[in-house]
Amino acid sequence: MSYTPLLQQLIEALRCLPGVGPKSAQRMTFHLLERDPEGALRLAKALTEAVERVGRCDSCRTLSEAPLCPLCASQRRDRRLLCVVETPADVLAVEQSGAYAGLYFVLGGHLSPLDGIGPEEIGVDALLARAREGVEEVILATNPTVEGEATAHYIGELLREQGVGVSRIAHGVPLGGELEYVDGSTLTRALAGRKPI
């Protein structure tokens, strides 16, 4: 093939993006170098700054460059409600439904003993401590998958022992799907239909 080393390097580097195969990577490379070199440099800078400066919110563990994310820092959220989700993308999905005004806790995944992911890896102790800070209801919004259900069940038991109200979002969310891809109105129904567990 006739790629020069720097073109080859860029095509390969673009493959780190989810959903980008060899053909798309080649197309992106030519597009950037021929039509949008400024966009390419802006992207390089945005990538570097984000990797170097974005960490985790001290309170909810979502992605944030400030010690507290905008949601946790806001005075307008209901601090009696805590919604537990698997990923930062799930926080956004729930926010986009517009149906929730409480705070969040991001597990960063779900229990998966075979992969060595236990309660410690998903921050269960931090969640229990967080729930003691005036939280009246914890809404478990892990994915409606087998692993998400098992994780919700495990966390729910511990919270109940601690005397905290616990609910699970209703199964308006389609079973086997991923929360991140559920539309806002389905999430609204799921939140409204939540039941104590």
Next chain:
Amino acid sequence: MSYTPLLQQLIEALRCLPGVGPKSAQRMTFHLLERDPEGALRLAKALTEAVERVGRCDSCRTLSEAPLCPLCASQRRDRRLLCVVETPADVLAVEQSGAYAGLYFVLGGHLSPLDGIGPEEIGVDALLARAREGVEEVILATNPTVEGEATAHYIGELLREQGVGVSRIAHGVPLGGELEYVDGSTLTRALAGRKPI
């Protein structure tokens, strides 16, 4: 919404990639920051190096960080054949067909008077000079679109006046398509079926 400024900046910067909408950009951002920060830094470096160092081959005008691209620098190409294409991606498409062993000339587009793109913008003088360097046949492989056909016709006339043999790739390539997306076997047929014009 609850993106922090650096997340927002990265999501917007990713939109410079062709085919990447807001939802994909968000997905890419979370993926990179949560799962592949090294990939993100590698991509940032590859983008910067490519933009800063990749220019045009002095001879064929394709993308290259060296003064001569690997094809023009090769001793194994047939210098009597010159294939004229619109873009660097088209060079790769023809190379991938495996049916051609000559050299190339990249116009960087096609004639488009309404957009102010005339013979000078697509390097017609450079092409005519290049064709005088021992070239026996110029194969016009501009896109099989109205503009590509018009460009091929215009260039073909000038080359014939100069006494150079000229051919057009056969219409095995589907009309209205873009050369970059044609499969190798179709391109092979199109090259074999080329006719003098």
